[in-house]
Amino acid sequence: MNNIDIKKPIEDYDTNYFDQSYLDVYKKILVDGLQEQIDFLTSIIDPDTESNILDFFCCNGRHILQLSDMGFHTTGLDINKQYLELIQxxxxxxxxxILADGREYVGxxxxxxxxxxxxxIGYIEDYEDNLKxxxxxxxxxxSGGKFILxxxxxxxxxxxxxxxxxxxNGEGKYMLEKRRFxxxxxxxxxxxxxxxxxxxxxxYRLNMRLFSATEINLMLSSSGFKVLDIFGDFDRSPYRMNSPQMLYICEKI
Structure with missing residues (x-):
């Protein structure tokens, strides 16, 4: 594991939101839809020319572990050492x-x-931190590399x-969440x-920053990315205001 000095931990009000209980309680959700997501990714990524993949904030590695089994060379970056140890x-x-704070990491x-x-990126509420x-x-x-967000x-x-x-989660563990937007x-x-x-x-407590497509477009363009496509879900449906997701395919320019 490559370790990078973490000077400023991600703020979650000291409740350690992403601890082992997160993996336990969210176990079913983390698996549901995973194959659809993998199918989406492999429909976008060319294995012959885009085999070296970094998952930036990889959690427990559920995506890159499967991609690795499919022959891709994969790396996971996260601030959570426990999750990275599980991946290894x-x-x-x-x-x-790579153990690192994604706001400070220089590739x-x-x-x-x-x-x-x-x-x-939304798990950090500050706009400037997300831009970083x-x-x-x-x-x-x-140069010309692909960013999938x-x-x-x-x-x-x-x-x-x-x-x-x-x-x-079907195994006697439950989550009750109160939300205010x-x-x-x-x-x-x-x-x-x-x-x-x-x-x-x-x-636990957590503040999650949500974004409009307009905000994300500006952040991407100011950071040196060209947006190639935006989908509204993992079925590659067009992005609309009532789409549940925003799936960006971008190119580094």
Whole structure:
């Protein structure tokens, strides 16, 4: 594991939102739809010319582990050491990992493709910090390299907003979430309880920044990216205001 000095941890109100209980409670959600996402990625990535892939904020590596098994050379970057250790164990060291704060990381322009999936940049609420992440991603790509970014569509969430949400993982672990959206800042404020049938209750807080397509377009262009396409979901449907996702295919210029 390549370790980069982490000077400023990602703020989640000291509740360690992405701990082991996150993987446990969200286990079913992290698997549901994964094959559709892999099919989407492999329909965009050319294995002959784009084999070197970096997953920027890779979580537990569910995407890059599968891509590695398909013959791609994959690397995962994350601030969570525990998740990177899981990736190395599951891949037996085949998948490379980088422990780093994505806002501060400076790449060497050696990747063909960089992935930033499932609203990863939104878990940091500050706009400037998110812009730094996109600039860092730019530094990791070779000239003409591809950047694949997937985000929650802010407009869709506002139109379909629910202040309460809950689900279980099918194995006796549950999540109850209270949400409040601030339209003046585009920040979703989350208070979350994680429960188990035989264990203590855990409480978490997180602020998630949501983006409009206009904001993302400006951030990408100012960071040196050309947008090639925008889809509204992993079925490659066109992006619309009521699309649940914003799936960007970009090129480093």
């Amino acid at each position: 164990q599951r891949s037996q060291g085949k998948v490379q990992t 060497q322009e050696n990747y063909d493709v960089v992935l930033n999936l499932e609203n990863s 992440i996109i600039q860092s991603i730019h530094s990791c790509l070779r 997937t985000l929650i569509n802010r407009d869709y969430l506002v139109r379909n907003f629910h202040s309460l949400a809950w689900f279980g 601030d339209p003046t800042t585009s920040v979703l404020h989350i208070e979350e309880k994680r429960l188990t049938v035989d264990g203590p209750e855990k409480n």
